[in-house]
Each structure stands twice: as structure tokens, then as C-alpha cells.
Amino acid sequence: MQQHDVVVVGAGLAGQRAALAAVEAGRDVAIVTKLHPLRSHSGAAQGGINAAVGAEDSVDTHIYDTVKGSDYLGDQDAIEFFCREAGPTVVEMEHFGTIFSRGPDGSLARRPFGGAGFPRTIYAADRTGLALLQALWERLGTERFTLYDEWDLIDLVVRDGRVQGLVALDRKGGEFQEIAAKAIVLATGPAGRIYGRTTNAHSCTGDGVAAAYSAGGYLKDMEFVQFHPTALLETSILITEGARGEGGYLKNASGDRFMSQYAPHVLELASRDVVSRAIVTEVLEGRGFTGPYGGYVHLELMHLGKEKVESRLQEICDFCRNFAGIDPVTEPIPVYPAQHYMMGGVGTDIHGATNVPGLFAAGECACVSIHGANRLGGNSLLETLVFGKEAGVAAAAFAASAAKPALHESDLEPAVAPLRGWMARGEGEDPSTLRTEMQRIMERYVGVYRNEGDLLEGLKQLRAVRERFDRVRVVDQSKVFNMNLIDAIETGHMLDLAEVIIVGAYARTESRGAHSRTDYPKRDDAKWMKHTLAKRGPEGPQLSYAAVGFTRWEPKERVY
Numbered sequence: 001m002q003q004h005d006v007v008v009v010g011a012g013l014a015g016q017r018a019a020l021a022a023v024e025a026g027r028d029v030a031i032v033t034k035l036h037p038l039r040s041h042s043g044a045a046q047g048g049i050n051a052a053v054g055a056e057d058s059v060d061t062h063i064y065d066t067v068k069g070s071d072y073l074g075d076q077d078a079i080e081f082f083c084r085e086a087g088p089t090v091v092e093m094e095h096f097g098t099i100f101s102r103g104p105d106g107s108l109a110r111r112p113f114g115g116a117g118f119p120r121t122i123y124a125a126d127r128t129g130l131a132l133l134q135a136l137w138e139r140l141g142t143e144r145f146t147l148y149d150e151w152d153l154i155d156l157v158v159r160d161g162r163v164q165g166l167v168a169l170d171r172k173g174g175e176f177q178e179i180a181a182k183a184i185v186l187a188t189g190p191a192g193r194i195y196g197r198t199t200n201a202h203s204c205t206g207d208g209v210a211a212a213y214s215a216g217g218y219l220k221d222m223e224f225v226q227f228h229p230t231a232l233l234e235t236s237i238l239i240t241e242g243a244r245g246e247g248g249y250l251k252n253a254s255g256d257r258f259m260s261q262y263a264p265h266v267l268e269l270a271s272r273d274v275v276s277r278a279i280v281t282e283v284l285e286g287r288g289f290t291g292p293y294g295g296y297v298h299l300e301l302m303h304l305g306k307e308k309v310e311s312r313l314q315e316i317c318d319f320c321r322n323f324a325g326i327d328p329v330t331e332p333i334p335v336y337p338a339q340h341y342m343m344g345g346v347g348t349d350i351h352g353a354t355n356v357p358g359l360f361a362a363g364e365c366a367c368v369s370i371h372g373a374n375r376l377g378g379n380s381l382l383e384t385l386v387f388g389k390e391a392g393v394a395a396a397a398f399a400a401s402a403a404k405p406a407l408h409e410s411d412l413e414p415a416v417a418p419l420r421g422w423m424a425r426g427e428g429e430d431p432s433t434l435r436t437e438m439q440r441i442m443e444r445y446v447g448v449y450r451n452e453g454d455l456l457e458g459l460k461q462l463r464a465v466r467e468r469f470d471r472v473r474v475v476d477q478s479k480v481f482n483m484n485l486i487d488a489i490e491t492g493h494m495l496d497l498a499e500v501i502i503v504g505a506y507a508r509t510e511s512r513g514a515h516s517r518t519d520y521p522k523r524d525d526a527k528w529m530k531h532t533l534a535k536r537g538p539e540g541p542q543l544s545y546a547a548v549g550f551t552r553w554e555p556k557e558r559v560y
Ligand SMILES: Cc1cc2nc3c(=O)[nH]c(=O)nc-3n(C[C@H](O)[C@H](O)[C@H](O)COP(=O)(O)OP(=O)(O)OC[C@H]3O[C@@H](n4cnc5c(N)ncnc54)[C@H](O)[C@@H]3O)c2cc1C
Pocket: 009, 010, 011, 012, 013, 014, 015, 032, 033, 034, 035, 036, 037, 039, 040, 041, 042, 043, 044, 045, 046, 047, 048, 049, 050, 128, 129, 151, 152, 153, 154, 187, 188, 189, 190, 199, 200, 201, 203, 207, 208, 238, 340, 341, 362, 363, 364, 365, 377, 378, 379, 380, 381, 382, 384
């Protein structure tokens, strides 16, 4: 059995940054990842990373924008820490070799992003995530840690009040494996595949969040799901907010720049929840375009000119030309909101510590919380690096004083027995059918707009799918790259998380940030200025609530 001081699960920006910090603290570190590190979803990030650098911008404005963007649900002490770390973090990544785009004077180029009072999104054309990921991967250096590449986390082993290790499936070898660890950092990224329409990669199935939930961890604010306003129709490939940052317009079928009705001051550059609701409202009220993939609106870049569109938005041009057969230089882009980001996740403090001793989390799978009810574009890449490092430092310190983990051969069986059962079944439910059914339910009942009737119906239907999952069957008996088995494992994880999202959304009888209840259209600070915590109970998620951290910023009505 393998054993390490710190095992990081996930090798996107958060996981790699955590591993680098733990390596630099002198610990024996391993990374377990189901994808090759450079294929992590971080590499798909387009628009950029926020930091208040330069004389005109200020850290305080970044803090204020983030607090306001969160609809006052973000913890202000965490946000202050986060925004102060932004400048040093971006400079560090630049020193690690990230090639950022530059202004005419050679300084870091910055573009405006939604909900930001100043153009503070630093970028590498429209492939910022990949530029960061490659630089960090080179910095980390493969010789300083052990890489379990194409291994899937199945379960965390928690006993005697602390983490002891984990159980994983080696996709290539086809065997189940145990790894003992003094500390574990979860950095497993997004869970967007819970929804049918999502900008997230196929690998974004929330595995780490589900594993923490099963191991007794608290999940925080899971009902807050971000829908990105501009996903390409049909495929839901993201069209970065940078497209509007560079001056793109949104227009309805009558040719109106409808955002003037919803955000008269900043129009297309309001925060994402506001713009997504505006688009959905235009379509619902009959002012959108219609087509075989449903209603939509237009994103226009034509007026920006060929030179600007092709140099600043290279990937967007490729996506539009290759996946939609349109040229954004001369034609409008059909767009509609799609799931994009989970504000919620495994609840942590600012050092990544969860309520389970020895278990840490960072990046999109964690909820610190800095995004509260709505994340600002450009703050997530920053989050992965700032809190990835914090979690790595804290996990290394925990491991330095922790006793040897007590993982036993017998710990494998309870984690693996159900999976063997799925493979042994002669008949049963197909996991991908259940996954598609879950996605349909979440799309239909738990989308941009919610209400009591829909949420109850969605919960009823989802629980029926969960019952069917008890009879799930894996037909493929092969050992190597058994994607049928992996599909079943991931679907089980997502069903757990979908239930937590709906239960939290049903309970929260107000509208705040991305959680918009048509039956409770107002924010209710007296009753709901609090975080939702969900713990796994015998009958499903058990909810409790925790206070929001305040420092300097009084809640106000949010207007853009
Ligand atoms: C298309 C797109 C564009 C975006 N653009 C921006 C942007 O411009 N600016 C911004 O700030 N944010 C952006 N975001 C959000 C941001 O990119 C993500 O929130 C962030 O990169 C997540 O990083 P991460 O390290 O937490 O996870 P990821 O980069 O997704 O990495 C997750 C890792 O976990 C591993 N993993 C997952 N499950 C398992 C398992 N069971 N076992 C083992 N390993 C596992 C994967 O292999 C992977 O290595 C974008 C997101 C998307 C989807």
C-alpha cells in the first residue's frame, strides 16, 4: 500500500498550487488525478484573472465589487484576504512564466469584466487558464512528487476522528487501490455535468464534493449555481465574458440592446446572474429568437472590427467557426445561459480546512466563501491559486505533526463492494440513462428561475432516479479504461449533489444572487443572511445554517 504525507486529489490550478506549497514545505506529496493534469478544466478558462494592479485601481474596490457581486453572502474577512493576495499571486504566476497579454507600454493588459468597477481582468488572449496551467505545471516539476495519473478517487477513509487515506480506481491498470495519507487536499473542481446545458467539461462531475459529503463533511451554499449568460447555442461552449468586456452587445429579435432595461448603468457588463435572468426573461416574454435548440438572443461583435475580434478573441472565433458554422467578425453569435460554476462546495476556512481533521479543500470544489450567492468573472482562477496555496501550506503543517495514518487492507472492501455488485448484476438500470434523466430534471426544475412547485416536483423526480440508481448495472466487464463503470461512479456522485442543491434551494425562501425564486422575489436579509450547511443524514441532506462574516461593508440593494 502506498503512503504519503499529503495527497492532493485533482491536478487543475488549485491542486497543482496546493501540491507546490506542500512540496516547498518539505513534505512527501502525491497527486491523484483522473485526467492528465494539463487536461484539467482550468485549461479551458478563457477570459482572465482578477487583480487590482496599477495606480488607478485599488484592492478596496476589488473587495467592494466582490462583496456586492456576492449579494452580501460572501464572508468579508475571506474576501479581504483574497483580494489582498491577488496582486502578489498574479505577479508570482508571471514570474513562473505565464505569458500574459500586454498593453502598448508593456504593462499587463486588463479588460473590463461583469460586475467590476474597473477593468481589472488580466488575460492571455482568450486562453488564460491554459497559459496559467502550463506555467504552473513546469514550475511544479514532475520529479518532486508522485503522480497517480488517470486514477479516480472513489472514497475517503475517515476513522478515529481524522482522515486516514483514500480508495481509488486505477483506470489504466483496472485495479482498486488504497493510498494512506496524513492529510488530503481535495481539488477536484467543478460539478457542472449535473446539468444538461453546461460550459463545463465532461469530467466535471463533483466527485470530491460528493466524497467529502459521504465522509461527514459539510457542504456549503450548494443552492447557488451560476449560469453563464453567453453559451453558444446547441453545444453550450462558453463565449467568454471577455467578448462583452471588449465591447460586444446583446440584442433581442427586435434588434434592441435589451440590457438597458435591466442594468441601465453598465448594460452588458452587469454581473452574471443579472444578465442571465435578462436573457431568460427576454426569451420567456417572446422577444428572443426561436429555433430547434430553443429560444436565444444574439451576441454581436461585428462592430468591433476584424482586427480586434481576431486578436483578442482568437478561440471564440475558432469555436464559432468550427462548432456553429458562423463567423463572429461578420455575423451575430446565438447565445443562451448555461450552467457554468458552483458557488457552493465543501465548506472550508481560509486555510482550506474542513470540519474533518486532515481533510482540506480548495478551488471550485470548495466554498470558503468568497463568491457568496454569485461569483464575479475572473475571481475563480484567482481563487484556485490563492486558496490552493493556503490549503497546501495548511495540509503540510497538519501532516508534519500528525501520527502515521492507520489505513488497513480491510478498508478497501466497503468502498469497492457496491461497485462489484453493479458489475455482477444480470439486469438493471443503465447509468448514462439515469445521468441524462438527472440532467433533464435539474435543467427543467432548478434553473435560472425557481419556485416552490418546481423545486418540489424536481425533488420528487430526482429521488425517483436515485431509487433507480440502487439497481444500477455496469455491463462492461473489462478492467482497462472501463468508462461504463466510471460513468456509474460519477452519476452516483452527481445524484447526491443534485439532491443537496434542490433541498437547499427549496428551503431558501428568498432571491439572492444566482438563486432567484419567482415566489420570493426579494432578498430577505432579516431571515436569510446566512450560509446553508448540508450534512449527509440517513434520510438525505440535513440542513443547518452559519453566520456570514462581516467587516466593513453594510448590505445594500444591488444595482448595476
Ligand atoms: C469554459 C470555462 C471557462 C472559464 N473561464 C474562466 C475565466 O476566464 N476566469 C475565471 O476566473 N474562471 C473561469 N472559469 C472557472 C475556472 O476556470 C474554474 O473554476 C477553475 O479553473 C477550477 O479549477 P480547479 O483547480 O478547482 O479544478 P479543475 O481545473 O477542473 O481540476 C480538477 C482536477 O480534479 C481532477 N479530478 C476530478 N475528479 C476526480 C476524481 N474522482 N479522482 C481524481 N481526480 C479527479 C481532475 O482530473 C482535474 O485534474 C471557467 C470555467 C469554464 C468551465
